[in-house]
Structures are given as C-alpha cells and as structure tokens.
C-alpha cells in the first residue's frame with residue numbers, strides 16, 4: 001500500500017516530515033550499548049522539558065500503542081483501595097472506564113457533554129476520590145478540556161491527576177507544574193508525528209511514589225524505572241521510533257520550541273475554520289483543540305459519504321466516525337507536519353466537492 005500521494009488529515013497516524021521519514025528508512029541499530037542509552041536519555045530529557053515536568057520526574061518508554069500507556073498507568077498506580085473519577089466524554093474516556101473495570105479499580109464514570117469542565121467544581125459528582133483521570137483532548141469528538149480548572153480541582157482534593165495527552169501534546173498547551181499534573185501519557189503517532197508503536201508515560205515524583213508491585217511482567221513500571229537509570233528498557237524498545245523521537249524533539253526546539261509548535265497548530269486550525277465558513281458544514285463543539293476540527297454537514301449529506309468521496313476523488317484523507325455518529329460528523333486533524341498550503345489542498349477539495357467557489 002503506497003500512501004505517498006495522499007493528503008493526510010487523519011488524527012493519527014499524521015503527516016510526518018521528510019526528516020523523520022528518512023530516519024525510518026535506515027537500518028535499525030543494535031541498542032544494548034551506551035550509544036543507544038544516550039538516545040533514551042535525550043528523549044527523556046526532551047520530553048520532560050516539553051511538558052515542564054517537576055524536578056525528579058521520569059519517563060517510561062513502552063513498545064506499544066497508546067492504549068497500553070493508559071492501561072499500564074492504571075495497573076501500576078491504582079488499586080482496589082482507590083476511587084478514580086474518570087471523565088467520560090466519548091470513546092477514549094469510555095476506554096479508561098473499561099480499563100478500571102478490567103483491573104478492579106473502583107471508579108466513578110463521570111459522563112460529560114457540551115462542557116470543557118472549566119466549572120468542574122460544580123459539575124463533578126460528589127464523592128471521596130483519590131484520582132482524577134482525563135483524556136485532555138477527547139479525540140473521538142474533538143473536545144478539549146480545561147486542564148487549568150481540572151488541575152486546581154485535583155490539587156484542592158489531593159487527587160492523583162492522570163492526563164492522557166496523546167492527541168494534544170505539541171499542538172495544545174500542557175504544563176505539568178502549573179496544572180498539577182502527576183502523569184502524562186503520550187504516544188508517537190499523534191501530535192508527535194512519528195510512526196505508531198511507541199508510548200511514553202511521564203511520571204512526576206508524586207506518581208513515582210505510588211508505583212506499586214503488580215501482577216504483570218511486561219507492564220511492570222518498576223522494571224522500566226530501574227532499567228531507565230542506565231538509559232535502557234527491560235525489553236526491545238521501538239528503536240527506530242526512539243531515534244525519530246530524538247530527532248523530532250530537536251526539530252521542535254530548532255523551530256522555536258513547543259510554544260512555537262502550538263502557535264503554528266493554532267494558526268492552521270483557525271485558518272482552516274475561517275476558510276470553510278462558506279460551506280454547509282458546522283463546527284461540532286465549541287471547545288475545539290488546535291489539534292483537530294470536527295464538522296457536521298448542515299445540508300443533509302452523510303458525513304461518511306463526504307469522507308469516502310474526498311478520498312476517492314481528491315486523495316484527501318479525513319476521518320470518519322463510527323456507530324451513531326457515522327453520518328453526523330467527520331474529523332479533520334491539524335496535527336503533524338502541517339502548513340497552510342497543505343491545508344489548502346483540503347479546503348480546495350471541499351469547495352470543489354460542493355461545487356462552490358472559494359473566495
């Protein structure tokens with residue numbers, strides 16, 4: 001399957017830069033040596049800097065998709081003595097609920113709709129919680145939560161604040177220190193714009209203290225933390241993706257830092273939303289991240305048909321939803337190696353599709 005001719009606006013995998021693609025084409029090096037340990041150290045340092053992690057924080061590198069980061073976090077940090085408040089605003093929030101179920105972690109399924117939880121104090125169900133869990137950007141619908149408000153809420157109640165930042169890191173602001181975040185879960189194939197297969201769990205000292213002995217070999221954080229001291233992982237890491245991550249972190253720095261990267265994503269998201277104002281499409285939520293725009297057709301067209309037609313006629317890949325939302329919404333990612341010019345291809349395709357003239 002050759003994908004080079006396509007224009008990619010799916011929320012993972014996203015468009016990668018040539019620099020990153022080139023690393024992927026090289027022979028994978030041996031990794032049980034100091035040279036590779038230095039790569040791990042550089043990735044850890046770069047990630048900790050990027051999220052403004054408190055002194056003494058650590059990163060766990062898992063060779064797995066993002067869900068493994070979510071599950072491993074719950075397994076290693078929570079137990080039957082906890083009570084987690086799990087924000088559930090869609091498919092990914094629901095996945096955390098399922099994970100808590102599977103691992104016997106007591107939890108409250110906090111269903112949310114049409115709010116970014118800036119007023120979490122009023123909305124949260126009353127209860128004695130030990131932890132607050134959220135997918136900062138609920139990617140299934142393109143909804144961004146207010147991490148400032150949630151962090152303040154967690155701090156006031158001394159909750160372990162676990163944030164899945166997989167689809168907003170690098171495009172939307174996150175600050176572990178000012179937002180009192182104890183755990184950040186990241187994954188390679190979204191905003192980081194790398195191939196899928198590498199997941200990172202960033203643990204602040206408060207979370208490190210909670211790491212417990214668990215009934216799992218592969219997902220045992222203690223093992224990763226111990227091996228990490230010498231820049232290694234217990235089992236074979238996603239070596240090439242680690243090399244790409246090191247390069248990507250340098251690329252972000254070279255381009256002016258993560259703040260600049262967020263600004264760029266914001267510019268492209270706002271440009272896209274302004275340019276399509278003339279089309280029979282409306283924004284699905286008022287709490288959109290820079291990472292993505294979710295759209296609803298207003299002329300009765302099926303969202304799924306639009307997705308399929310864009311692919312067939314213009315080689316433009318946007319993202320459909322399943323289930324009840326199949327005909328109602330589709331999603332456009334702004335993550336990855338995006339420019340206004342690249343985004344223009346999608347905008348022009350949409351105008352052509354509707355037989356309308358872009359002004």
Ligand SMILES: *Cc1c(COP(=O)(O)O)cnc(C)c1O
Pocket residue numbers: 012065066067068092135136137138139164166167187190
């Ligand atoms: C993509 C994504 C994940 C991870 O999904 P995987 O398919 O396991 O990589 C987790 N959380 C959010 C919010 C995501 O967008």
